[in-house]
Amino acid sequence: xxxxxxxHFTAPGQVEVRQTPLPPITQGQMLVETxxxxxxxxxxxxxxxxxxxxxxxDSNDSLSSELQYPVAxxxxxxxxxxxxxxxxxxxxxxxxxxxxxxxxxxxxxxxxELIPLPDGMSPEMACFLPNMETAVNFVQDSAPILGEQxxxxxxxxxxxxxxxxxxEFPLASLVTCDCxxxxxxxxxxxxxxxALDPNMSDFHEQARKLLPxxxxxxxxxxxxxxxxxxxxxxxxxxxxxxxxSWYGEKKANLDLGGAFHRSRIRLIASQVSTIAPELSGRWDxxxxxxxxxxxxxxxxxxxxxxxxxxxxxxxDAYHLLEESPEETIQVIFDYGKMS
Numbered sequence: 001x002x003x004x005x006x007x008h009f010t011a012p013g014q015v016e017v018r019q020t021p022l023p024p025i026t027q028g029q030m031l032v033e034t035x036x037x038x039x040x041x042x043x044x045x046x047x048x049x050x051x052x053x054x055x056x057x058d059s060n061d062s063l064s065s066e067l068q069y070p071v072a073x074x075x076x077x078x079x080x081x082x083x084x085x086x087x088x089x090x091x092x093x094x095x096x097x098x099x100x101x102x103x104x105x106x107x108x109x110x111x112x113e114l115i116p117l118p119d120g121m122s123p124e125m126a127c128f129l130p131n132m133e134t135a136v137n138f139v140q141d142s143a144p145i146l147g148e149q150x151x152x153x154x155x156x157x158x159x160x161x162x163x164x165x166x167x168e169f170p171l172a173s174l175v176t177c178d179c180x181x182x183x184x185x186x187x188x189x190x191x192x193x194x195a196l197d198p199n200m201s202d203f204h205e206q207a208r209k210l211l212p213x214x215x216x217x218x219x220x221x222x223x224x225x226x227x228x229x230x231x232x233x234x235x236x237x238x239x240x241x242x243x244x245s246w247y248g249e250k251k252a253n254l255d256l257g258g259a260f261h262r263s264r265i266r267l268i269a270s271q272v273s274t275i276a277p278e279l280s281g282r283w284d285x286x287x288x289x290x291x292x293x294x295x296x297x298x299x300x301x302x303x304x305x306x307x308x309x310x311x312x313x314x315x316d317a318y319h320l321l322e323e324s325p326e327e328t329i330q331v332i333f334d335y336g337k338m339s
Contacts (some may be wrong), residue, residue, distance in 0.1 A: 004106040007314045010070045012050030013322070015314050020107060029108045030092055031083035034335045037103045038076035038127035041156055041321055041328065042223050044086060046248040048318050053249060076099035076130045078123040078142055081114075106174075118293060124189060124302040125255045126160070130186045132301070133292040134244070134272040135161035138289075140279060141270040142217055142242045144169045151207065151215045152176045153198065153231055154222030155183040157304060158244070162221060164190050164299050175210050177203070178222070180326040198222075198230060207234050220245055225252035230326055232256075238264045246272070246320050251293060304329040 004019045025031055046052045052067050067073070077099045081092050088111075097114040101107050131339045135158060144150060148171050152298050155178035163176055167190055177189045177196040184195040194210055196203060208214075213237025220228045231241050232254065254260075275283050306329045309317040314323050317331055 004104050005311050006072050006079075006102065006104040007074070007311065008070045008072050009047050012034055013048065015318055017049070017312055018249045019103075020334055022108065024082060025085050025108060026313065027085055027087060028110050029085050030081045030088060030110070030114070031096060031106060032109055032114070033082045033106050034077055034079040034080040034101075035096070035123040035333060036078050036106060036127055037074060037101075037333045038131075039103075039317060039331045039333070040076065040131070040323065041075070041325070042158065043246050043248075045125045045318075045321055046246065047071065048322065050183060051248040051250060053180060062339065072102035072104070074102040074269060075100040076127050077103070077107070078117070079107075096121070096123060097125070100130065103314070103333055105312060117288060118297070121293075121297065122302065124305060124332065125296050128157070128260070128296055128301045128330070129289075129292055130272075131158050132296050132299075133288060134160055134166075135165055136288055136292050136295065138162045138219060138221070138242060139165045139246050139282075140242065141268055141276055142166075142219060144171060144217060146170050147172045149211050149213070149214040150175070151218045151231070153220045153227040154178060154224075154245070155180075155195070155222070156223075157189045157213050157301075159183075159219075159221040160186055160190070160304060161295075161299070161301060162219060162244075162328070163187060164193060165295065173210065175207065176294070177207075177308060182306075182326060183193040183329060186329060198227065204230070204233065207299050211236075217238055217242070223247070225250050228252050231253050232260055232265060235263070238266075240266045240268060242268045242270050246271075260269055301330075305332055307331045308334045 001020050003021050005017055008016050008018050039240045045256050075302045081095045085090050096117040099109055101116050142210055150171055155176050173193040175194050176192050178184050179199050187195040218231040218238050219242045220231045223245045225247050235241050311333050
């Protein structure tokens with residue numbers, strides 16, 4: 001294998017599948033043939049639309065040092081080790097592995113860049129690992145308490161994964177909201193107290209009927225800056241708002257001049273690249289990965305895959321997410337479909 005097929009974002013709204021040369025395997029490296037990779041409908045679509053901060057340095061070492069066009073982006077790649085350097089242990093050969101790798105048909109990696117999958121875990125299930133780790137991070141940063149009333153904005157894949165983890169806590173109520181019926185239905189199937197449409201004219205009134213004293217905890221995971229203002233408005237005195245969305249260059253217009261000023265509401269920025277300082281004495285990313293892998297096997301999130309594309313159909317996949325997001329939950333690339 002001397003080259004690979006890799007997706008590049010070349011300009012706002014434009015993607016290309018490029019034939020990219022692969023360097024020879026060097027000491028300590030393996031060649032991985034990709035089985036499937038998952039599109040992130042949040043951060044990845046910001047890159048697709050050109051809404052990412054141009055001076056942002058990405059924390060993922062597998063990506064380019066700065067996000068600027070053209071860029072190969074993505075971080076949910078599952079493949080099989082098909083070739084190893086001479087000194088590598090043969091147990092790696094044929095092993096299914098996960099990597100934080102942009103969408104590509106083949107790639108070279110060292111052992112510390114790969115996460116071997118547990119026996120029996122399917123590649124499609126493993127595609128959800130980054131978003132499951134993100135959901136675990138949101139729950140850890142939220143620190144839900146017995147009997148709390150919780151509201152989750154956004155029931156895309158990260159929102160659904162976070163919701164299903166929150167359902168494992170003995171909460172008094174768990175209300176979700178999303179503007180798309182497909183995602184509200186998926187949320188209701190988990191057993192939430194209610195799933196509301198935030199675009200309803202009486203959304204605040206309906207939410208307050210369900211949460212009359214305001215929420216103890218709200219999570220903003222929709223990617224919509226207006227949802228943050230809604231979350232603040234519906235959170236009760238001394239409540240917490242966990243902000244997991246990446247808005248990119250989108251601005252949040254917040255009403256902080258009214259009730260918020262005396263509310264003692266805490267706004268908590270949550271992002272998966274680090275461990276919260278109060279947890280870092282006992283937690284590291286390896287431990288959090290273990291929790292996320294166990295959650296994948298428990299929850300079976302592959303049921304939320306709504307569309308599968310070959311890598312050659314990348315333009316169609318991103319067009320679908322841009323033009324008809326209401327039809328999607330999780331979109332993946334299936335490399336078995338390559339021509």
